[in-house]
Amino acid sequence: MKKLILILLSLLIYHAGFSQRTQKPPLHGKHWMAITGKPLGATAGAMIFSQGGNAVDASCAMLAAVCTMWDVLSWGGETQALIYNPKTGKVIAINAMGIAPTGATVEFYKEKGMSYPPEFGPLAATTPGTPGGLMTMLAEFGTMSLEQVLAPAMEMAKGYPIEAQTANMIENRKDLIKQWPYSKKVFLPHLGEEREAPYAGEIFVQEDLYNTLSKLVEAEKQALAQGKSRKEAIYAAYERFYKGDIAQEIVRGTREQGGLFTMEDLAKWKVKIEEPLTINYKGIDVYKLQEWTQGPALLQSLNILENFDLKSMGYNSSNYINTIYQTMSLAFADRDFYYGDPDFAPKSPMKGLLSKEYAKERATLIKEQNDPEMGPGDPYPYQNEKNPFLHLLEKRKNAMAYYQPEQPIQGPEDPFLQSFLSGTTSIQAADKEGWVVSVTPSGGWIPAAIAGNTGVGLSQRMQSFVLDENLNPFNVLQPGKRPRVTLTPSMALKDGKPFLSFAVQGGDTQDQDLLQLFLNIVEFGMTVQEATEAANIHNYQIQSSFGAHESKPGSITLNSQIPSWVRNDLEKRGYKMNFMERTSGPLNAIWFDWKHKSFWGGSSNHGEDYGIGW
Template structure:
């Protein structure tokens, strides 16, 4: 869109035009770029780059910093990453998702009269994944020592001025925090006062966490002193965390508070370096993590939407909104039923789900009006197999209808909406040598159970399992299994070179926002900053991965600036609309300008996400 300014000067009128402005400026750099959920986190990445580190080193420093800041995650959570290795020209997937502990069975939770594992508390915790993920990425693809990349986080653990968002979150959840003694010790320094949480700007000290990180660095130093290589020394620290005295205190402190962790659970768990999944959309290769995440739903959505002329519909027209809403519903219905940990049986039918032929059949179901009863399809014929779960597919419809009475979203403070969109942060980094990193870490958000005297906040990801196979036979809880998570970094290559690296926070809305950011750039020619701020839509006609796993068929969130004629058209199509002033993420992304050999960075105006470049 163009705007015109008329300026009168000495009797002459000049006409100027300029592109639609954004609330935040785009980032530009040619040496490096670091973007994450908090300004201090981005600064930690910049510090590492200034010391000569590569994008993996900087990403690990940012990850450590945002965990220390409790930026809707902490050290006991989980890390998911895509890394482009310029030496091989390949995209690598990092699976640092924790597992369900020993004793975490369907019967265990059903005996407690639970439909799902709980949202909070020690029984919500999968084993810590982020420390192992960070150390594996650093050892395999970084250049620096653990001591170097942990230095900013360790300084912050000794005390940093806490930002208002986190401080107020602690105060608002203090009643729950008080149920767990080690959490109360860390989070509530003003017990008995009107405000028991830290004040915004107060120097927040985490001595137990500092000592845990120091143990890792001390172990690395000792290994280096014994003549071990950089890589071997980092893995020595890894071993101490998962098999040594740190693991012992995590297990002791968790079990004391009612959790189920065993030493064997931590010792047997390993980070996995995997092959990502990908599809080609109009000549662009788009990469996502495997089906233990919701990432393939974005790939399925792209396959479906490739059958439509989206550009001719116009950005956020009623036809466009109707089309992408239904495409996402079709893809996410398959997510809800077919996705799960590929290390456990049954094996998800990913070949069929990601086939172009299956997508064409699903695309035929998109009509002028939304169908609120749409469910998962049958991808098995598209991989020359017979679906063993046809009876469960029929049962699935009745179970979901029973569990999800049709109720509209009441407004921005609706508990369902907060649960559906909450949590997580994202990390984006690149450097002049061609390394690109996209991470969506999460877990252990406030209010978190802290595991004994470690300062480590535990994940709450157990709630993403199901206990009824009719909901999803691939994601039924078992000890040692990874839950199917919402966490979903993204990367795209064009002509064999990095094109776009992008991620977002926001629970089940993540791949909805990421899909629209990608289309904003590819179909509508937006710059990466414009795309991160653009007005997105959200569908709730999918099962929430949190709490009671509700869905709200036909409900849609639109930006408040959507014009009246679009609203009227969508109302005729049966949509139940709610509106928010900002519907853009928060999205973070890097776009690669190969013509000028530079990077463009985008960070949406939605939250506190921030980037630095040089």
């Protein structure tokens, strides 16, 4: 009897542990789901849903809130989104990436002794994209007024209790912030004291930003009073931001601090509503933005991995880790050489890059030992063309000044690692009407140069251009061009219905984390919350999109719980390992339970990301 009791107790303990496999509980909802990078941001989305808004309305409110909170982005940054429209059954792509301003040429930066545009300051700034992206999404696919969706952000701009993460980031970067007078005015309320940044919990006030947002609402109201429609009134606010007095102050304030913006740059820029790229992985249609982002690298990775039986390898076995590491090395090598703004020549060979046949060829390059010299392939034959850049591929290794195989990552504080993991935020929303939104906005992170008296922090995305065609002939800086960015929302449909909406912050690791989240659910049967917290790996053999654009072949981040026998085998295969307690990245996702007609939300335990469902 005693033995039976012990067996029953052990089973109860086992099942209790199994039922609480995640540190955060999964989210459940029947009517709507709102997830983003900060609790207050998710609350803004919930407020809009409770007022009858749809998922697009709620996403716009969350976007406005996190920009106001400086959640590793600001109002002068960039927004990119995927939207599932239940009325058409199609996925729509929103391209609200700013452009290189007039005067931003290769020669301009090289004359200043730069190998890449700088990481910070007015010369790092593309034109603001987020305001236009928000207003376009709202006008085209939302149901509410701009005044309604901006209300939470405007209340926050009047003053909200700033959280420790942002307050401490301001304090840590205050030396840079002091270079820009308008940033100093906003960020350092205790100038001259020992701590010059706000304290955690202090009411952080942004009067200039509140005035800018008020002008947008004022333009909308004036248009409505003139008999304009909801949509037309929102676009009237858009016009005021990009062509009116707001634009004039952005240009004046940016140029005063050494930037290059002109009124024409802002006036000519437009948000683009695009067709996303897609591939099918084992019956699931996966959607990403076009090649001005790194998104297609995830699609390429899935095409390559279809050639392997991942499930039989076992989750995070050494064979599995070796396979996905080298797969990412191959896909991202193509990203680093072939991706760029499709509006400019040359045009990336995306048909070849996303072909299943090309993926089979790339899959044959994956070996038992890691190859630190894996480079881009030649996709042109797979679209019946001849590669015009074979000569550059041959020269490419010599041009890679960032190639440093003998310098492994030194630990969590390694500057290379900090740059590589540079964050942003992500937004996920869904509603019972069928609208689904996945957004990865960014730009204007602290330390940001603020554009005059607007409260608008400028983007730092210029640094993602290259100034040497040997590195990537498709992503060479030109005025009016969009840089190839890391920002990469994701969506998947199964049987023509939403299956998974997912996004993450984290610079060049974004599509690495998103790939593993997808595989965790599809191949290993994890719930969405389990998948957001799972022990991912990170690959640094790819070229960083930031700073000095370095690469560290063979370097890999593993979760601290990876067992010794896996570590030993990976070391034999040529990997240089470092370890972290949490390696999932701040993943946010919504999984659609069509059997029960409900939503499952997942929000990683990695950071401050938070969700609310109803």
